[in-house]
Amino acid sequence: MFTDRTDAGEQLAAAVRRSDIEVDIVLGIPRGGLPVARPVADALSVPLDVVVASKVGAPGNPELAVAAVADDGTTWRNDSLIGKLDLTTGYLEDEIEHEQRAARQKRERYREGRPPLDLTGKHVLVVDDGLATGATMFACVERVREAGAASVAAAVPVGSPRTADQLERQVDHLEILERPRSFRAVGQFFRDFSQVTDEEAMALLN
Template identity: 85%
Template sequence: MFTNRTDAGEQLATELRRSDFAVDVVLGIPRGGLPIARPVADALGVPLDVVVASKVGAPGNPELAVAAVADDGTTWRNESLVGSLDLTTDYLEDEIEHEQRAAAEKRGRYREGRPPLDLAGRHVLVVDDGLATGATMFACVERVREAGAASVAAAVPVGSPRTVDELRRRVDHLVVLDQPRSFRAVGQFFRDFSQVSDAEAMALLD
């Protein structure tokens, strides 16, 4: 059980200091990933920036992620779920376009005044506050790969064992502190899992 996101970030930072893979930049997934990513970046002595993606929900159930799209259009789809729900191509394309615009708008707010994010040839660590379905993380990892990163690592305090296994196949390195078999939601493993505001998250980038 983590006290809050900052505590989880500090514990994750301690574990990452023991790791033997290179990290040039840490990318937090806003909003909840940034309080985790800040102590990680500080401990590793590397810059902190953001990578943004937005989930595409199922019809009538927006919390059920059938896909996720990053700010540059890089898209991950849950093909088995798309098939089982018999979703139309039109629905997916319309929702992906809508969520890409939302992700690009969020990127603009978070990166205002910053130089373009150049990941080519860099060793990148993507950090979030946990893995449930993993949709957002999967899209962000693919976005970083498409940007030409030399390697892509991921780190989270806690995650669903099934999702962790899938993510492990998609990254070069993965650090997860806890993979409880009783996993239901990320928030159950934090005493304080209060929502992070955009203002609070953006302040962590300074």
């Protein structure tokens, strides 16, 4: 059980340092990933920035992620769920286009006019506050790879064992503190899992 996201970030930072992986930059996934990522970046003495993706929800159930798209259009799809729900190509294309615009707008807001992020040849660590379906994390990892990173690692305090196993096959290194069998939602493992505002998250980048 973590006190809050900052506590989780401090514990995660210690674990990442023990793993001795090479990290040039930490990317937090807004909003909830930034309070976790800040202590990690500070502990490693590397810059903190953001990588943004937006979930594509199922019809009538926006919280059920059938896909996720990053700000540059990189898309992760849950093909088994898409097939099970019998979703049309038209629905997916329209929603992916809509969510890409949303991700791009969020990126611009968070980066506040700074030069484009250049990840070419860099060892990148992507951090979030937890893994449930993992949709946004999968899209962000793929986006970082497409940007030419030398390696892509991921770090989260807690996550679904099944999703963690899937992510482990997609990254060069996964740092995760807890993979509880009783996992239902990320928030159940935090005493304080209050929603993070854009303003609070953006302040952590400065």
